[in-house]
Amino acid sequence: MNTTLTNGIEIIKATTSKINEVDFENLSFGSVFTDHLLECDFKNGEWQTPVIKPYAPFLVDPSLRVFHYGQAIFEGMKAYKDENNDIWLFRPDENYKRFNKSAVRMAMPEVPEEVFLNGLHQLLQLDEAWVKKGKGKSMYIRPFMIATGTGVIANPSNDYKFMIILSPVKSYYSGDVKVLIAEHFSRAANGGIGAAKAAGNYAAQFYPTNLANKEGFQQVIWTDDATHTKLEEAGTMNVFFRINDTLLTAPTSERILDGVTRKTLIDLAKREGINVEIRPVLVSELVEAAKNGTLKEIFGAGTAAVISPISGFSYQEVYYELPKIEKSMALELKDKLENIQNKLAEDTFGWTVKI
Template sequence: MKAIKEEIRIERAPVSKITEVDFNNLAFGSVYSDHMLVCDYKDGAWETPIITPYQPITLDPASKIFHYGQSIFEGMKAYKDSNGQIWLFRPLDNHKRFNISAKRLAIPEIPESHFIDGLTTLLRLEKDWVPTTAGSSLYIRPFMFASGKGFHASPADAYKFMVCFAPSGPYFSGKVKVLIEETYSRSANGGTGYAKAGGNYAGQFYPTQLAIAKGYNQVIWTDDNTHEFIEEAGAMNIFVRINDTLITAPVSDRILDGITRKSILTLAQDQGITTEIRKISVTEVVEAAQNGSLKEMFGAGTAAVISPITTFGFQGVDYDLPELQHSYATSLKKQITDIQYNRSEDKFGWRFKV
């Protein structure tokens, strides 16, 4: 990895907000650390990142982010082990996916040095913001958007890359009841579904609100053409266990290549669990629920790691999943978090020391 040519300039906050934070009572993503990283793309090149106090940013009303939605982001976490050492989980995969998203939205790709060096420099400055309460972590939000001006429909000529931190408590999703979507689609063939583009998530909100009004927590998205195949659960990849086989949909230009998803597949295969990466029809899931072979369904993503689904609804009927004493979801979540918090061996090389 090439280092940044110039040293990252740090402008320290005059007073820290950390003494005002109750680290034993942290909501997800609602408290922000003292500093943020900012890096501008101008005149065809990325400038050296700078670290400044966390503060509002000023944009021209004609900035293209407001008009054409060139915006991408990543979701990551930093973990502190029992010795106070800070770790990241597969950050190079986040950087790679960030640039895949950038390319799809005609945004200039950011060098690995700016992404990783900038993020780790900010982490070392904000090390006291990484929580030590059990299950807590420092949520990391790298994002990039069009700051160049113009009402004409074309890519911007200037962009802003930023990283902000939010200490967050344990993510308990509780009992998750989901509705299999039959009308709306999260993404389409040839679209931006595989990118972490802001607009993908904005488009999910309305159908999700409709599901919530019916008594569900989230939506299971189906394919855009026939609505016959399940693809994602809310903003997470989805796994289905039928008997002892763990199944997930293949990634495509509609489905995000989730880092947690890849980790689950690797761990499951390593311990001899039969896995299948293939299309999963709604009919297959309903029939498995009816005949008792459907054992588990869960979402997989950075925030919750694994979020078990207890009930799914389809065409006016709710199907409850069994409560298992030894579930794949519980076992796999523990294995991943033990690696993330440096509590177990990492034979896959996923941990990244800060």
């Protein structure tokens, strides 16, 4: 093993690479991982030396806290390689800050910047051959933290493990997405953890989403749990509505994730002179707009898919198909955003950070 200590990070290089076994033209999202990962353990009240080492399974006790009491958070980020072979991150500070907000809400320790951001830089440098050029191609980055204490008493863990794993991905095409507006199920409570990127939030969505799938809908648009009258998120994404030429999206809250793609699209749309309204959006106004023809587009926004256009929605057993439009605001914003991410357009916002 080739072991070195660089900027406080121990690096153990893999002796061989798996890269030649990977078909980069046929990647299933999030299923292939690079040669290395970053690992940093929290023990005795402090973070230990981070280690970059070969991606491999690790041993866990059956009483591992995360299995029993669910302390687990994550982030989703992407890195892009430009024509000069430089690698760029997109607004990494936003993910770093949100990760630590999630950590606080889940009673987990905050991760130091040197571990999260410096660690990510070094990991990407080591596995740079895995970051492929070309629009749509990117490296999906998954920082996560789990409770690694043992024992089945329902208290916060004393020990934690932070990891970053990397998965090369292609453009995420979600197909034709029809959505069901939630009238009974919900993803978050007032005073709950909906704003945290907590593992448990996702597991809670699978059953209602499966039910929607059986009825022919690919996703659920979540509404507020108390009244089911306000539109909040679409699947695991934030959601935007275009009524005439105005973009509407709900304000972030304890129930709604402060999405990086969401806030980026708001800024981009404003720069393009698009009228953006950030306010609670009612199911009733969506139905009304669909009926009177002013509803032009609905789309989800998130790191994995960037923008996921929605072709229609169902509410109270009635299906509303959206009109086919010539000039999609969703696709135009997606194109502009991807050009910035891929360094094909000038980044006037200073969102991209070079590795």
